[in-house]
Amino acid sequence: MSDIASRVKAIIVDKLGVDENEVVAEASFTNDLGADSLDTVELIMEFEKEFDIQIPDDQAENIATVGQAIQYIESAK
Amino acid sequence: MKLRRVVVTGLGALTPIGNNLKDYWEGLKDGVTGAAPITHFDASKFKTQFACELKDFNINDFIDRKVTRRLDKFSQYAVVASDEAIKDSSLDLETIDKSRVGVIWGAGIGGLETFQDEVLNFSKGDGTPKFNPFFIPKMIADIAPAHISMRNGFMGPNYTTVSACASSANALIDAFNYIRLGMCDVVVSGGSEAAVTMAGMGGFNAMHALSTRNDSPETASRPFDADRDGFVLGEGAGALVLEEYEYAKARGAKIYCEIGGGGLSSDAYHLTAPHPEGIGVIAVMQNCLKDAGISPEEVDHINTHGTSTPLGDVAELKAISTVFGEHAKDININSTKSMTGHLLGAAGAIEAIASILTLVDGIVPPTINHTTMDDRIDAGLNLTLNNAQKRDVKVAMSNTFGFGGHNACVLFRKIEE
Numbered sequence: 001m002s003d004i005a006s007r008v009k010a011i012i013v014d015k016l017g018v019d020e021n022e023v024v025a026e027a028s029f030t031n032d033l034g035a036d037s038l039d040t041v042e043l044i045m046e047f048e049k050e051f052d053i054q055i056p057d058d059q060a061e062n063i064a065t066v067g068q069a070i071q072y073i074e075s076a077k
Numbered sequence: 078m079k080l081r082r083v084v085v086t087g088l089g090a091l092t093p094i095g096n097n098l099k100d101y102w103e104g105l106k107d108g109v110t111g112a113a114p115i116t117h118f119d120a121s122k123f124k125t126q127f128a129c130e131l132k133d134f135n136i137n138d139f140i141d142r143k144v145t146r147r148l149d150k151f152s153q154y155a156v157v158a159s160d161e162a163i164k165d166s167s168l169d170l171e172t173i174d175k176s177r178v179g180v181i182w183g184a185g186i187g188g189l190e191t192f193q194d195e196v197l198n199f200s201k202g203d204g205t206p207k208f209n210p211f212f213i214p215k216m217i218a219d220i221a222p223a224h225i226s227m228r229n230g231f232m233g234p235n236y237t238t239v240s241a242c243a244s245s246a247n248a249l250i251d252a253f254n255y256i257r258l259g260m261c262d263v264v265v266s267g268g269s270e271a272a273v274t275m276a277g278m279g280g281f282n283a284m285h286a287l288s289t290r291n292d293s294p295e296t297a298s299r300p301f302d303a304d305r306d307g308f309v310l311g312e313g314a315g316a317l318v319l320e321e322y323e324y325a326k327a328r329g330a331k332i333y334c335e336i337g338g339g340g341l342s343s344d345a346y347h348l349t350a351p352h353p354e355g356i357g358v359i360a361v362m363q364n365c366l367k368d369a370g371i372s373p374e375e376v377d378h379i380n381t382h383g384t385s386t387p388l389g390d391v392a393e394l395k396a397i398s399t400v401f402g403e404h405a406k407d408i409n410i411n412s413t414k415s416m417t418g419h420l421l422g423a424a425g426a427i428e429a430i431a432s433i434l435t436l437v438d439g440i441v442p443p444t445i446n447h448t449t450m451d452d453r454i455d456a457g458l459n460l461t462l463n464n465a466q467k468r469d470v471k472v473a474m475s476n477t478f479g480f481g482g483h484n485a486c487v488l489f490r491k492i493e494e
Binding site: 015016017034038039041042045048049 | 141142143146207209210211214
């Protein structure tokens with residue numbers, strides 16, 4: 001697992017209070033990990049802070065799964 | 078229209094002298110102090126470096142971590158105390174009509190720590206707004222009863238009353254009114270506050286409202302004592318389940334007492350100072366007695382607002398003497414803030430609980446830390462100084478007054494068939 005992937009997963013585990021095993025690439029924040037609209041906004045903010053990047057709102061809308069988040073951050077770095 | 082009778086069937090307390098109802102009551106009877114040096118933040122540069130914080134309290138012992146991070150402390154305290162009160166009431170949440178159950182809560186401020194932390198975080202940046210999406214729904218004062226209703230499915234009236242230190246007494250009176258008017262059968266009421274923060278301590282210090290007795294925090298809250306120098310800030314929550322009398326009887330509920338009446342008034346005078354003639358305070362007690370249909374001579378006990386401020390304590394006792402005349406000397410008067418500190422928006426709730434348990438147990442908790450008589454206070458009054466007193470209490474009153482001149486008074490009486 002890449003450094004970015006492990007840091008993304010750590011944020012998700014912390015913020016959503018889910019088990020690490022549930023945080024797989026295909027997992028959807030809302031459908032699988034119990035996030036609501038406020039949780040997903042907070043997750044995006046945490047990614048921005050952790051990786052020192054800006055994720056515009058129109059891009060954030062396309063980040064719905066763990067894998068999509070990792071992919072976006074890897075390409076943005 | 079005939080008003081319905083309202084009784085209290087459940088209690089819950091999370092206070093600086095006890096994290097549950099039983100420990101709170103034992104602490105009150107024993108004259109335990111809740112004051113100690115502040116642990117929530119570094120207070121070394123503050124004029125007041127102590128407060129009545131909760132002790133050995135970990136929210137994760139009560140609710141899931143997933144839930145707690147969405148709640149400011151004032152909502153966390155609300156959930157803990159209301160859970161205890163609902164359990165104590167033995168209401169069957171599976172079978173009751175939840176559309177007839179309301180939650181009317183009191184909070185003087187709301188999520189002060191959340192507000193403080195978010196603004197501090199913003200001020201450290203370059204001006205680009207990066208506010209947490211939970212900032213507003215954690216901070217707003219109405220959110221505590223929203224959490225209680227979401228947790229339990231209660232779908233009746235739901236809101237927070239805000240009247241500074243009178244907030245939860247206002248909530249109790251609103252709850253009482255909804256039930257007696259037939260608009261609800263059950264209301265979970267009470268209040269919570271979590272203002273022991275940099276902003277809270279700094280703000281109250283700036284008003285010269287707090288005691289600065291840093292060399293002896295445990296004796297700093299000393300209502301009615303000649304050397305009192307301000308109140309001690311406290312935190313926590315109190316919760317009460319109010320129920321229509323026949324409804325409670327039909328389900329065989331344990332009944333603590335009846336709510337006899339409620340009084341409300343305003344000083345229309347000053348932001349923070351009490352009216353020198355106590356006009357609003359006299360009116361609120363008279364309004365309460367009238368609402369309850371009780372004569373002054375029937376009152377056995379008054380849990381005062383008694384915050385330990387130089388002006389407020391004298392004004393309140395003078396008002397009591399005006400309302401009750403010679404009978405004032407036969408009343409067991411106390412200030413449990415001498416032990417708990419001042420819980421602001423939760424004060425009305427935890428002091429209502431103290432009054433109710435006084436009535437149930439026949440023991441009046443003391444006003445602790447009293448050493449020197451104040452010559453502006455009538456020495457003939459029984460202020461229940463330093464030791465609890467046994468007393469057969471049939472009628473008890475609880476006073477609360479808030480900055481802004483908001484006054485609220487609630488009357489409890491032993492249940493009679």
